[in-house]
Amino acid sequence: MQNTERTDFSLWRRIVGGPALAAFGAAMLAISWSYPSGSVVQMGPGYMPHLVSGTLIFFGLAILVSDLRTTETFESEQPQWRALILISAAVIIFVTLIEPAGLVPAMFCAVAISKLANKQSGPLSIVIYSAAVTLAGWLLFIVALGLPLSVFGR
Amino acid sequence: MAEQFLLGLSVVLQPHVLMYAFFGVLLGQVIGVLPGVGAITAISLLLPVTFYLDPTSSVILLAGIYYGSQYGGAIASILLNLPGTPSSVVTCLEGYPLAQSGRAGFALLVTAISSFIGSMFGVLIVVLAAIPMAALALKFGAPEYTMLVALGLVAASLISSGSPIRAFSMALVGIALGMVGSDANTGQYRFVATDALADGISLVSLAMGLFGVSEIIRNASNVETRKIDIKLSYKDLLPTRAELRSMVSPVGRGASIGAFFGALPGTGAAIAAFMAYALERRISRTPKEFGKGHLPGLCAPESANNAAAQTSFIPTLTLGIPGDAVMALIIGALILNGIIPGPRLIVDEPQLFWGVIASFFVGNIILLIINIPLIGLWVRLLSIPYHRLYPAIVLLICVGVYSHRSSVTDVVLTLVFGLLGYVMKWFRFEPAPVLLGFVLGPMLEENFRRTMLLYSGDFTVFVTRPISATLVFCGVALLVFTFVSAIVSRRKTLKSLKGHSGPFSV
Numbered sequence: 001m002q003n004t005e006r007t008d009f010s011l012w013r014r015i016v017g018g019p020a021l022a023a024f025g026a027a028m029l030a031i032s033w034s035y036p037s038g039s040v041v042q043m044g045p046g047y048m049p050h051l052v053s054g055t056l057i058f059f060g061l062a063i064l065v066s067d068l069r070t071t072e073t074f075e076s077e078q079p080q081w082r083a084l085i086l087i088s089a090a091v092i093i094f095v096t097l098i099e100p101a102g103l104v105p106a107m108f109c110a111v112a113i114s115k116l117a118n119k120q121s122g123p124l125s126i127v128i129y130s131a132a133v134t135l136a137g138w139l140l141f142i143v144a145l146g147l148p149l150s151v152f153g154r
Numbered sequence: 155m156a157e158q159f160l161l162g163l164s165v166v167l168q169p170h171v172l173m174y175a176f177f178g179v180l181l182g183q184v185i186g187v188l189p190g191v192g193a194i195t196a197i198s199l200l201l202p203v204t205f206y207l208d209p210t211s212s213v214i215l216l217a218g219i220y221y222g223s224q225y226g227g228a229i230a231s232i233l234l235n236l237p238g239t240p241s242s243v244v245t246c247l248e249g250y251p252l253a254q255s256g257r258a259g260f261a262l263l264v265t266a267i268s269s270f271i272g273s274m275f276g277v278l279i280v281v282l283a284a285i286p287m288a289a290l291a292l293k294f295g296a297p298e299y300t301m302l303v304a305l306g307l308v309a310a311s312l313i314s315s316g317s318p319i320r321a322f323s324m325a326l327v328g329i330a331l332g333m334v335g336s337d338a339n340t341g342q343y344r345f346v347a348t349d350a351l352a353d354g355i356s357l358v359s360l361a362m363g364l365f366g367v368s369e370i371i372r373n374a375s376n377v378e379t380r381k382i383d384i385k386l387s388y389k390d391l392l393p394t395r396a397e398l399r400s401m402v403s404p405v406g407r408g409a410s411i412g413a414f415f416g417a418l419p420g421t422g423a424a425i426a427a428f429m430a431y432a433l434e435r436r437i438s439r440t441p442k443e444f445g446k447g448h449l450p451g452l453c454a455p456e457s458a459n460n461a462a463a464q465t466s467f468i469p470t471l472t473l474g475i476p477g478d479a480v481m482a483l484i485i486g487a488l489i490l491n492g493i494i495p496g497p498r499l500i501v502d503e504p505q506l507f508w509g510v511i512a513s514f515f516v517g518n519i520i521l522l523i524i525n526i527p528l529i530g531l532w533v534r535l536l537s538i539p540y541h542r543l544y545p546a547i548v549l550l551i552c553v554g555v556y557s558h559r560s561s562v563t564d565v566v567l568t569l570v571f572g573l574l575g576y577v578m579k580w581f582r583f584e585p586a587p588v589l590l591g592f593v594l595g596p597m598l599e600e601n602f603r604r605t606m607l608l609y610s611g612d613f614t615v616f617v618t619r620p621i622s623a624t625l626v627f628c629g630v631a632l633l634v635f636t637f638v639s640a641i642v643s644r645r646k647t648l649k650s651l652k653g654h655s656g657p658f659s660v
Binding site for chain 2: 013016017020021024028031032035039040041042043044045047048049052053055056059060062063066077079080082083084086087088090091092094095098099103106107110111112114115117118119120121129130133136137141145147149
């Protein structure tokens with residue numbers, strides 16, 4: 001949204017997209033290789049996966065060719081590495097804490113870490129904000145919706 | 155028809171159902187106002203909640219978010235020149251200049267009225283079309299369904315903002331993800347890497363990852379706060395008689411365009427709004443007035459996108475085939491609640507079917523009522539900075555996904571899809587077709603396999619049966635049209651080398 005800026009469609013972005021798609025197709029074909037494909041009349045579980053993965057490989061290569069030939073420029077965004085790493089960390093911490101420690105610690109940590117993704121937040125405001133959101137989360141999930149989750153510990 | 159509609163009304167007017175209808179449209183209005191949070195994100199966030207509701211209330215709630223957001227989207231467009239939803243992009247063109255000239259209150263009132271009339275026209279079309287469409291759909295066999303799903307996927311890819319081949323590839327990726335789990339016919343596990351995947355990838359994980367997590371990563375570092383420098387004045391609030399008269403036919407044309415494009419697969423509210431605006435401009439006797447706050451240019455697209463938001467439920471409810479990613483989520487919610495969407499829905503679940511349709515009627519009245527008097531509140535919502543909002547959304551995503559199946563794997567997968575949804579945009583791949591492919595994929599495979607089994611591998615069945623042949627013809631016509639217009643436009647812009655990729659999906 002606000003982070004977009006006008007750059008041209010840089011070379012590495014042209015080279016990676018198509019092959020990544022083809023690689024996805026190839027991996028899919030490799031995994032589904034052993035699934036019996038059957039015949040057209042009696043399709044086995046492998047028929048559609050083989051068809052789809054083959055098409056994906058073909059399209060991936062077609063996209064590579066068209067990307068290399070294009071002279072167009074495109075609106076592209078700056079990678080938000082800080083947000084990417086911290087939001088991922090927040091989700092990972094939630095996953096690791098939810099079962100051993102319970103909902104409240106997991107919620108607090110996830111909110112606090114994801115709040116760090118924005119540079120504007122100071123330490124005190126993070127603690128106050130996270131506590132408030134955790135309280136709201138507890139009210140919503142445990143009190144109002146009555147989810148069967150442990151609040152603290154097992 | 156009136157009888158069934160009254161049955162629907164009796165369902166909606168039960169206090170607890172009415173509450174969900176109210177809650178849905180209110181939430182839709184709010185997230186429509188907030189730029190950066192879309193209807194699709196909000197619907198994915200609420201998917202897990204619907205497991206605790208009956209199916210009727212679930213769909214009423216989720217649908218309310220969708221058409222409610224069409225009302226809210228206009229507010230940010232008019233006051234900030236920043237569209238709250240993709241379908242209110244054109245609203246900026248006339249709404250913002252009108253607000254700058256001191257008539258913001260008037261612009262908001264006019265859009266609310268146009269939206270309401272457009273929606274009501276859309277609801278009327280849904281009511282009129284429901285029984286004939288469902289009757290027609292009952293004649294559909296496996297070949298027709300195969301072609302219908304295929305047409306839906308092709309149409310959605312061709313009409314999308316970016317390149318058709320990219321969109322179609324993404325739909326294929328969605329189909330591939332939909333294959334994870336046990337094969338419906340033989341029961342063999344496919345792509346099951348861990349036991350947690352034996353039931354397949356959860357729609358909740360996929361939707362929240364692709365649309366929730368990736369949007370948060372994209373916008374989390376925004377620091378600027380939005381300032382509204384337009385004073386909301388209530389002078390000249392009410393339209394004059396001449397202005398009212400000049401609104402009538404644009405609203406009517408907008409509603410008709412919207413109702414038509416909404417019902418087609420692949421085209422939705424955003425395209426309808428663009429079409430309505432373009433038409434008004436072309437037939438206007440004063441085309442120079444556009445861009446300066448010209449009333450027909452404001453009413454027509456608003457009426458169109460709301461009408462389209464309603465009629466997009468026609469294929470979803472009568473055929474069980476979603477036309478876009480939002481409808482795919484609604485279908486997903488039905489399936490997750492144990493209801494099989496399709497032409498039998500109107501017969502087997504009349505309460506649900508007509509209840510949902512009647513809820514559109516009631517919901518739009520609620521929206522009109524909450525829109526105008528609470529305008530001050532909506533304006534204040536606009537000034538909430540995104541960094542106060544997104545950590546709470548992270549929390550909703552984590553707890554929502556986890557609570558669905560008490561599965562840690564689902565939460566990790568959500569993150570994976572979030573990163574995928576974020577990174578794929580660097581390579582100009584849009585996430586919306588993935589979701590559509592994920593929901594349509596199993597339908598495609600099942601019907602294709604059944605067709606081949608029933609007609610012993612004879613592909614000509616697709617062109618010898620009349621309904622199926624019509625669908626094939628539509629698909630081919632669409633393909634030809636797209637390629638011809640692509641070649642024509644390439645010739646035109648070959649020298650100027652102006653690139654364009656749509657900033658909005660959905």
